[in-house]
Amino acid sequence: MSSTFQNPSCQHCKDRFSSIFCKAEQCNLEQIDQAKVCSIYKKGQVIFHEGAYPFGVYCINNGKIKLSHSGDDGREQIIRLVKAGDIMGYKALLSNERYTATATALEDSSICFIPKDLFMSILQKDASLSFEMMRILSSELRKAELKITHLAQKPVRERLAETLLFIKETYGLEADSQTLNVRLSREEIANLVGTATESAIRLLSEFKKDGMIELEGKKIRLLDMTEIIRTANLQD
Amino acid sequence: MSSTFQNPSCQHCKDRFSSIFCKAEQCNLEQIDQAKVCSIYKKGQVIFHEGAYPFGVYCINNGKIKLSHSGDDGREQIIRLVKAGDIMGYKALLSNERYTATATALEDSSICFIPKDLFMSILQKDASLSFEMMRILSSELRKAELKITHLAQKPVRERLAETLLFIKETYGLEADSQTLNVRLSREEIANLVGTATESAIRLLSEFKKDGMIELEGKKIRLLDMTEIIRTANLQD
DNA sequence: GAGTGGCTATGATATGTGTCAAGGGAGAAT
DNA sequence: ATTCTCCCTTGACACATATCATAGCCACTC
Numbered sequence: 001m002s003s004t005f006q007n008p009s010c011q012h013c014k015d016r017f018s019s020i021f022c023k024a025e026q027c028n029l030e031q032i033d034q035a036k037v038c039s040i041y042k043k044g045q046v047i048f049h050e051g052a053y054p055f056g057v058y059c060i061n062n063g064k065i066k067l068s069h070s071g072d073d074g075r076e077q078i079i080r081l082v083k084a085g086d087i088m089g090y091k092a093l094l095s096n097e098r099y100t101a102t103a104t105a106l107e108d109s110s111i112c113f114i115p116k117d118l119f120m121s122i123l124q125k126d127a128s129l130s131f132e133m134m135r136i137l138s139s140e141l142r143k144a145e146l147k148i149t150h151l152a153q154k155p156v157r158e159r160l161a162e163t164l165l166f167i168k169e170t171y172g173l174e175a176d177s178q179t180l181n182v183r184l185s186r187e188e189i190a191n192l193v194g195t196a197t198e199s200a201i202r203l204l205s206e207f208k209k210d211g212m213i214e215l216e217g218k219k220i221r222l223l224d225m226t227e228i229i230r231t232a233n234l235q236d
Numbered sequence: 237m238s239s240t241f242q243n244p245s246c247q248h249c250k251d252r253f254s255s256i257f258c259k260a261e262q263c264n265l266e267q268i269d270q271a272k273v274c275s276i277y278k279k280g281q282v283i284f285h286e287g288a289y290p291f292g293v294y295c296i297n298n299g300k301i302k303l304s305h306s307g308d309d310g311r312e313q314i315i316r317l318v319k320a321g322d323i324m325g326y327k328a329l330l331s332n333e334r335y336t337a338t339a340t341a342l343e344d345s346s347i348c349f350i351p352k353d354l355f356m357s358i359l360q361k362d363a364s365l366s367f368e369m370m371r372i373l374s375s376e377l378r379k380a381e382l383k384i385t386h387l388a389q390k391p392v393r394e395r396l397a398e399t400l401l402f403i404k405e406t407y408g409l410e411a412d413s414q415t416l417n418v419r420l421s422r423e424e425i426a427n428l429v430g431t432a433t434e435s436a437i438r439l440l441s442e443f444k445k446d447g448m449i450e451l452e453g454k455k456i457r458l459l460d461m462t463e464i465i466r467t468a469n470l471q472d
Numbered sequence: 473g474a475g476t477g478g479c480t481a482t483g484a485t486a487t488g489t490g491t492c493a494a495g496g497g498a499g500a501a502t
Numbered sequence: 503a504t505t506c507t508c509c510c511t512t513g514a515c516a517c518a519t520a521t522c523a524t525a526g527c528c529a530c531t532c
Contacts, residue, residue, distance in 0.1 A: 069381065071388075071389040072390075073389065075389055077385040077388050079381045079385075090374075091377055092374075094371055095371055095375045100378055100381065101381070123367075123370075124363045125363075127363075130366045131360070133370060134359075135331055135332070137373035137377060138327045138330040138331035138373060139331045141373060141376055141377050141380060142331060144377060144380035144381055145315045148315065148380060148383055149313040149315075151388055152307075153311055154308075155489090185509070186510065194384070194388030194389075195489075195490085196489070198489090198491080198512085199488095199490070201510065201512085202489095202512080205511080217498090391519090392519070421478095422481090423479085432519070432520050432521075433479095434521080434522095435518090437480065437482085438481085438519095453480095453528095
């Protein structure tokens with residue numbers, strides 16, 4: 001699936017061509033640019049809340065967002081990490097239901113809002129945008145199903161290693177090309193792995209003792225990638 | 237989302253209007269009807285296999301199918317139960333990757349195959365079909381994410397009760413309005429719940445002892461629905 | 473009728489992981 | 503500085519659940 005730079009004049013695409021809107025036709029992009037409303041969310045601020053009705057989709061200009069369910073007992077499960085160029089809130093919109101997850105800023109973020117009616121009407125006209133949307137949904141579904149299998153079958157240790165790799169894939173590394181380019185609390189890491197906070201802490205300490213990673217507050221440096229991959233025990 | 241009976245002449249819709257193709261325009265339906273290839277799969281037979289390349293989508297005329305990942309250690313995780321009127325194989329097609337799951341017939345089933353090119357070209361022309369496709373994908377994604385949360389947070393007992401309800405929702409009950417209308421092995425139930433076969437067996441026995449269900453070979457009768465719902469501890 | 477293989481059931485046991493409790497460290501507010 | 507608060511860390515413990523082993527049951531075959 002090539003992510004060709006189709007619309008050089010598209011503001012959404014200028015610095016990140018991965019955005020779905022690069023797939024849209026020129027005239028539609030202009031409409032979106034006119035109607036969108038951008039705003040800044042502070043770290044910790046909620047963009048939308050589980051149970052609320054969706055009025056549009058959100059497109060991240062820059063920043064980092066977590067999408068999470070809050071389980072029955074109040075424990076949160078992080079479903080997805082969102083980065084610049086990604087969109088969010090489309091699932092509730094397309095299935096015509098309320099939000100099933102809460103979006104919270106992991107750091108100060110700049111986010112555009114695109115109203116529902118506009119988004120839907122353009123989706124109706126613009127087949128390549130629809131295709132891109134379906135591609136995104138399919139890919140998310142694939143990831144979710146893989147996660148289900150791993151949650152059911154893999155021990156926490158493997159899942160934690162996998163999660164570290166996942167964070168790296170999503171947000172990348174800092175200039176030193178070792179440090180994960182995001183600050184997550186231990187609790188958030190645990191909620192990503194699907195385990196108790198204490199278990200996550202204990203295993204991170206083990207990883208450190210084994211020389212796989214280095215810890216410094218919320219900074220996590222991946223020292224021995226091959227060993228981390230081996231521990232994650234990935235095969236599919 | 238209304239499932240209006242839009243095309244009375246659509247062969248796919250004659251007896252089950254839930255099929256996605258009811259959303260398609262008339263002319264496109266005729267094309268599909270011409271190009272589709274129907275065949276019968278025996279119980280236990282594999283329709284497509286994890287890792288293979290997709291050449292089209294499958295539409296179930298009647299029968300029951302399980303979609304499953306085979307985990308690293310060979311244990312299978314059942315991802316979805318497919319019923320008459322449903323389609324399958326679309327995820328790999330739309331994301332342009334190989335199948336991530338294996339489809340196996342749970343009983344003798346009649347299944348249509350629709351070639352990739354046709355399906356994609358109609359999807360391109362037919363916005364309402366695209367919307368329906370996106371609706372399906374969104375809804376599957378919602379379910380998958382909910383399952384992730386429950387796997388991470390709920391004990392096996394609750395998940396088993398939930399699974400019984402899920403099977404009932406999917407395949408319904410027999411004439412006595414108590415017996416689940418599908419025969420699954422204990423192992424398959426365990427792979428649906430995400431637990432060991434022995435654990436599933438033990439808990440089913442407990443449910444029986446508590447008067448919630450009745451067991452007779454692979455037949456499962458739901459006696460006390462309110463108690464099952466209570467045990468599932470659903471809240472979202 | 474005896475043998476075979478697959479599924480179901482149940483007991484014994486081991487262990488991974490969650491939970492509870494207490495302590496420690498860093499930064500913010502006063 | 504000092505307190506406060508939040509997060510991290512570690513230990514002890516209990517428990518749910520996986521694993522291993524064994525046996526019964528049923529359908530089928532030879």
